Amino acid sequence: MQTDLIQEARRQAEICNACRYCEGYCSVFPSLHAERAFSDGDITQLANLCHNCRGCYYACQYTAPHAFDLNLPKALAEVRRDSWERFTWPQPLARRFHTHGGAIALALVVGFALLFWATRAIGSSGGEGFYAVLSHNAMVAIFAPAFLLPLFSIAFSLRRYWAEVNGKPIQMSDLTVALKRAGKMQDLAAGHGEGCNFEDEDRFSQARRHIHHAIMYGFLLCFASTSVATVMHYGFGLHAPYGFWSLPKLFGISGGVLLTLGCGAMALLKQKSDRDLGDPSAWGGDIGFILLLGFVGLSGLVLYALGSTPLMPALLAIHLGSVLTFFLLTPYTKMAHGFYRLAALVRDAQRKRDVSMVR
Template identity: 90%
Template sequence: MQTELIHEARRQAEICNACRYCEGYCSVFPSLHAERAFSDGDITQLANLCHNCRGCYYACQYTAPHEFDLNLPKALAEVRRNSWECFAWPQPLARRFHTHGGTIALALVIGFAMLFLAIRAIGSSGGEGFYAVLSHNAMVAIFAPAFLLPLFSLAISLRRYWVEVGGKPVQIADVTAAFKRAGKMQDLAAGHAEGCNFEDEDRFSQARRHLHQAIMYGFLLCFASTSIATVMHYGFGMHAPYGFWSLPKLFGISGGVLLTVGCGAMVYLKQKSDRDLGDPMAWGGDIAFTLLLGFVGLSGLGLYALGSTAMMPALLAIHLGSVLTFFVLMPYTKMAHGFYRLAALIRDAQRKRALMSAG
């Protein structure tokens, strides 16, 4: 971990702990105010609890030009990004994506798409639909490792994080509480029923919270579509292609729409926001990841709409290339932040449970 980032975040956290004006804003401040002193692990935990809603900054009386020069959202964002880089495995890949995210994502999508086209040129298995371009066995051979290896990498990263923040053995109640908060994304509203000031300091809005929900549930629907199709294929011998009213199609199309719209609107929202209240080093990587995830949804919808035309092989190669890129880069992009935030919420649930037991 970069000690100067930790030291600056600790300085600001100590001032916030003395002030306590933002006590009810989000999960960060109850956790922050529960401590008298902050270890490196405490600062890392606070950083991953923070959703960068920025409500505390706009409410703060100690921001520049005050001599305290507080900018807690930025300080925690920098620690958060640095923690992901330090805990990532292999570590150099995470640092590289944050600085060259757009170039890396684009190069991989094009490269993988060309690979899939080359496989088709060599010859297909003569199956139906998409399997006429790339056999089912070939898809499994390519995407199973591409899905499992990133999960293994994330497991190592999260283990390192858990040790750093002093995590205890997990109980079901902790996980339930964390999933409930994650599902509602209530911390994105900065503790206010009317929302936060992410895109405009003078206007409260729920837009960022709702767009996060669209992206999250869109991704989960797409994942459910693939999972159900797998069960249908191996468990019931029902092979693709599937009809429009089948669960894989209904979940996949609705998920693709949510992903496409949510990611496009999120990029627009980020362009309107103040970059000085986030981590400037993570900006390019954040935008690249959001665009990549949105393109996965958009290319999937395009493939569905034009799947019966002569454009299908090229569209399939592009879509599979974007999906493979997403999985390969998953541990090193902002996709990892969902796992870290959930771990931080579980750790926070443990803190609350310990306080209740002590009381």
Template identity: 80%
Template sequence: MQADLIQEARRQAEICNACRYCEGYCSVFPSLHANRAFSDGDITQLANLCHNCRGCYYACQYTAPHEFDLNLPAALAEVRRDSWESFAWPQPLARKFHTHGGAIILALVVGFALLFAAIKAIGSAGGEGFYAVLSHNAMVAIFAPAFLLPLVSIAVGIRRFWREVGGQRIALGDITGAFGRAVKMQDLAAGHGEGCNFEDEDRFSQGRRHVHQAIMYGFLLCFASTSVATLMHYFFDMPAPYPLFSLPKLFGISGGLLLTVGCIGMVALKLKSDRELGDTQAWGGDIAFIALLGFVGFSGLVLYALSGTAAMPALLAVHLGAVLAFFLLTPFTKMAHGFYRLAALIRDAQRKRLAG
């Protein structure tokens, strides 16, 4: 990890530790105030606990032009991004992504080309619906590795993170407490419960919390759709296509809508926010990834709406190309932050349990 980013975040954390004005704002400050000195692992843990709500910045009396020049949200955002890059496997891909948001576009183009080639070379086994364009076996051959390999990469990164932050044996209560905070997105409401200042220093809003929830639950519903369809195909001998009022369709359509709306809302909020209070180096990559995720949801909805038309084969290739790019880039994009933040929340729950 970059020592200068850690050192600057440590300097600011030490000042915050002496001040303690923001003690009740979010999970960061109770954890910060529990320490007298901060190791590199402590700073990494604080950075991944931070949700960048920015309330502490707007409440702080030591921001510029004060000589202390505090900007804790930005300092922690930079360490957070650097930690994902440092722990990622393979590491060079992560660093390239965050500094070159166009890598997503390249991945999409490559994904489209591969899928078009697969459609032409492999062809169909005479199935119905989408399988009339690309056989079920071909889809499995393409997407099973694209799903499993990123999971392995994320697992390696989380293991490295856990060692860095001094994580110990996990108790069931640590997991349930962390999941409870994650599901409610409690830290995006800040300590006062009125929301965060992400959009405007004078305005508290739950907007960022709501779009995060839309994206999270939209993604989970889409994942549930695919999982249920897989079970129906292999265990109940019920291959696709499925009718509208089936679980795969109901989960998929509702998930696609939430994902699309949530990503549009997130981009709008990021465009209105002050970039200097986050990681400016990662801003372009973040926007590109959110756009990709939203496009996955939107293209899935369009594909379903036009599934009986002549446009379906091309739409299928575009949609699957976006999905393929999403999966392959997951360990190196903002998507990884969900895994690291959950791990940080588990570590924080562990800290509270061991301290009490």
């Protein structure tokens, strides 16, 4: 199956390389046109460099019913998903969660059950706020492994990816260029800067780019909230609960709002898009992940709003259950794409640096 997907993507890439009409569209085409022949690693790199903006498809004169039958966004999307599944450890989990939204929903239910059980069985020996329901030490014991083990899995996967795409030792300049491109979501604006064609055929739109910004920065703010709270707790002896104007609360609430709105908008946007220009088999898994991530943000906001009511223990278990599920599934859902895309951008920065040195 892997060979068939890469062979089809290679066939299409060779035709695109001969045509070169889309040369300035995004990062994919300069990288594609730099080669004369494509190894499996080259195709994997192109696939992860592609942001599925679909501009090349609507500009192409060789799409169906032409005999060439080009659909490069779909071909690269299928290779991209297959690469995540091949590199991820353990593989069976990736193959399940990348394509089945129902599996994500089931995992969420299990996450809820575990946290409800923890609040009942472990409880708290005293404390304020949320710690009156589940002790701080119990939360650390549950969530530290749930955070660290997926990071190990992702690191292992990226090492496999880096070897396949013939990655070189990373210089700080490579990482800086990649982070700037990722922060601006530059490839979702395509080469012309007018946006992409994800949701409305040949009409350019910045909607997908802005929604990605909301989700990415919302997630980073939520992560910053937890990180700052950890430093305050262990570094300065300032323990939760924190007031509204504290950094953990300001980061957490603003991040939760962006995350909830961004995921809701993304789910609606995907309903408008043409599934045949992506990987149709992964559509259910994508929607399941988006809804899970949005639920993490929404449940956190509801918990904050109703945290002083008798509903707090149940809401805390629901929110923590969703966070636990999200952490554990990170290597096996669409969340992994952020790590692979950044790695692909770093590799592309290396390619550009090598070209400039030759010149």
